[in-house]
Amino acid sequence: MRSSKMAVTPENTSRGTPSDDLAASAAEGMLGPNPFVGLRPRDILATAQQIGAQALRQPALVAEQEAALARELIAVLSGSAECQPPPGDKRFGDPAWQDNTWYRMTLQGYMAWRDALNGFVARSALDPKSKERAQFVMSLFTDALAPTNTLLGNPAALKKIVESGGASLLGGFKNFMMDLLKNQGMPEQVDRTAFEVGKNLAMSPGAVVFRNEVLELIQYAPATEQVYGRPQLIVPPQINKFYVFDLSEGKSIVNYLVKNEFQVFVVSWRNPTAVQRDWDMDTYVTALIEAIAAVRDITGSDDVNLHGACSGAMTISALLGHLASRGDKTVNAATLMVAVLDNTEQSQLGLFATPEAIAAAKQNSTARGVLAGEEMGRVFAWLRPNDLVWSYWVNNYLLGKTPPAFDILYWNNDTTRLPAKLHGQLLDIFTGNLFCKPHALTVLDTPIDLSEVTCDKYVVAGITDHITPWKGVYNSARTFGGNTRFVLSSSGHIQSLINPPGNPKAKFFVNPDPALPASADAWLAAAQPEKDSWWNNWRDWLATRSGERRAAPASPGNERYASVAQAPGTYVMEA
Structure with a gap:
């Protein structure tokens, strides 16, 4: 029965595990004044069009950023590049991103490309408010195209395939189909079978x-x-x-x-x-x-x-x-x-x-x-996609794992x-x-x-x-x-x-x-x-x-x- 399962939290699991990190990162965005306004696709598209217009109006700036990117990529190929992910970015925590030459070059190339795009927005002629929106939209784009979101670009996922004899691939496909059918295509954030209100949550008499x-x-x-x-x-x-x-x-x-x-x-x-x-x-x-x-x-x-x-x-x-x-x-x-x-x-x-x-x-x-809670939850997820979308994409589909059993995430999804x-x-x-x-x-x-x-x-x-x-x-x-x-x-x-x-x-x-x-x-x-x-x-x-x-x-x-x-x-x- 569901009620017999233990309420697994970061406090009662082994410290520092990937599941702990996944749950803790996601939990940080809960309970906010959820996006009452919403996040309309047309507003995202309009901001993307503003970025494109700036590229047409400032060709010299585009050329400067392209030249800077080219210099960084040459440094990556020569092994002299120093670009690294920002502190706290858990996507590149696998040792292969530093130890393996191909993965290290992929990481550095991705960071150089991302920095070039962000640099263009930062130096553009947009007003401060529009610039904030542009930075957000640019982050949606660059986060979605991170190599860690792909099977070949994620060394942990490849290791899991070998270790599991291919079972992780089957598990990931099963998770993907279940989310497609039952969660409107969004990766599930929590193992809902691990909790039951009145049994291992809301238990005070x-x-x-x-x-x-x-x-x-x-x-x-x-x-x-x-x-x-x-x-x-x-x-x-x-x-x-x-x-x-x-x-x-x-x-x-x-x-x-x-x-x-x-x-x-x-x-x-x-x-x-x-x-x-x-x-x-x-x-x-x-x-x-x-x-x-x-x-x-x-x-x-x-x-x-x-x-x-x-x-x-x-x-x-x-x-x-x-x-x-x-x-x-x-x-x-x-x-x-x-x-x-x-x-x-x-x-x-x-x-x-x-x-x-x-x-x-x-x-x-x-x-x-x-205003439906599910709708608010989906909007909020795209405000913090690395923590609330892509981390679960990797966990559920590439690694073939079940989502973590974390009480706060269960509550947030209720x-x-x-x-x-x-x-x-x-x-x-x-x-x-x-x-x-x-x-x-x-x-x-x-x-x-x-x-x-x-x-x-x-x-x-x-x-x-x-x-x-x-x-x-x-x-x-x-x-x-x-x-x-x-x-x-x-x-x-x-x-x-x-x-x-x-x-x-x-x-x-x-x-x-x-x-x-x-x-x-x-x-x-x-x-x-x-x-x-x-x-x-x-x-x-x-x-x-x-x-x-x-x-x-x-x-x-x-x-x-x-x-x-x-x-x-x-x-x-x-x-």
């Missing part, structure tokens, strides 16, 4: 104690005799299922909090269909208000601590702004994880966010009623949908930077101003995060009023969130000055590094804002809010 049309509210069973009186309510992104907060053993934020004496509740959003096409931000905020009322009634607490990641953090920010406009103090403190509200720091996701592309994205979701109306609102918020403009965004008929949100806040960013750039997260933190602790993890996007204690390589930065200076660089210059995960720092911050300890509840819910299902609930199971 608890119960659904409240359900409305939009969400289920899960209360987790205490693991200690005493608990803090003020409860914690976690709000996941609408674009992913909630159990990113309750992954396999050792990587569960829920389990970590419960073991540290906190009362933990989590929202599990319903996966909408076209029937729910009119759900918008007001719909989700209203559902959260109902969930908070249930949490307060069950725990007897006057208020709650609220925590969210990505679009979940955007939703709780909308809620906080609404509550502040009414003078409502039912949220005592809030945590925002890897979430950008201030869009002035442009990420890769915004490269093709032209007015035409945004209008087309709205029209597409309106016609369908939803996709959800966005209602069309919410999708359109998120696009408007993204393009208009509405959270950062006082009273530009209206929530439940109240124009909001985040500077009026004065409850204590804990904001987490990742220094190598290219999905939600850390400076954008920092600027978002400064949008709020009151006291805010900003914490900068040394990791990227998903590793900043799923960051359990005990990793000797982990560290984070905190600034002892509680004030947030105007410049993110100024904050970092005065920040101090701390070893290990930010989770422990967050635990201590939460403990001082969670009230006095009291006896842990003996059972979930109460008379008004009785248990209706065991965790992880029913909404998470809906496809």
Whole structure:
């Protein structure tokens, strides 16, 4: 049975294996504000045409780059070339790329050709924004034509054929046909048979104690005799299922909090269909208000601590702004994880966010009623093709291996949908930077101003995060009023969130000055590094804002809010 299989992760497999590297690289791009705009072929083609036009207009530059490429190729043939892949490029990790003369020349020739094309774009007369798009499109082209993506050009694949007696070829062909039939031609990223929600994922014991049309509210069973009186309510992104907060053993934020004496509740959003096409931000905020009322009634607490990641953090920010406009103090403190509200720091996701592309994205979701999770996943894969497409092309087809069994990748492929109306609102918020403009965004008929949100806040960013750039997260933190602790993890996007204690390589930065200076660089210059995960720092911050300890509840819910299902609930199971 599937449930009997072990949840294989980089922490419980042999360190440094190709499967570990494959999964870890792919995981770094998960959970972002998935490409709400999309990546239209016509925009890629238009950018390619711009590059071609530059070649016609600047023949002298083309000649210079051709001459430079010729010199490099001569150096490759003579054995004096020094061009090497950039650090961290795992495609050329096989020793044959350095030890074998033919492969070494192939590698150096490929790098010289790629550098010549990139050099042309960098020196072209395109404006800065167009140049960024051109660099991206050029990388799509050069990455696709890497020798490692071919059988003869991949020494590891050739060795595998010999070692397996040709079985890897048969396995690769089988994988290719299965992906063609069942995955719309995209290489599968994860061994889906290795996981089952409720069996080896989302395993923390608890119960659904409240359900409305939009969400289920899960209360987790205490693991200690005493608990803090003020409860914690976690709000996941609408674009992913909630159990990113309750992954396999050792990587569960829920389990970590419960073991540290906190009362933990989590929202599990319903996966909408076209029937729910009119759900918008007001719909989700209203559902959260109902969930908070249930949490307060069950725990007897006057208020709650609220925590969210990505679009979940955007939703709780909308809620906080609404509550502040009414003078409502039912949220005592809030945590925002890897979430950008201030869009002035442009990420890769915004490269093709032209007015035409945004209008087309709205029209597409309106016609369908939803924005499909599978569609978002495919677009995101092509934003990072080496990690999310070509690495799996090599693993699944050239090497004939099954995809890795990695919990985060399984979760990321367990996709959800966005209602069309919410999708359109998120696009408007993204393009208009509405959270950062006082009273530009209206929530439940109240124009909001985040500077009026004065409850204590804990904001987490990742220094190598290219999905939600850390400076954008920092600027978002400064949008709020009151006291805010900003914490900068040394990791990227998903590793900043799923960051359990005990990793000797982990560290984070905190600034002892509680004030947030105007410049993110100024904050970092005065920040101090701390070893290990930010989770422990967050635990201590939460403990001082969670009230006095009291006896842990003996059972979930109460008379008004009785248990209706065991965790992880029913909404998470809906496809």
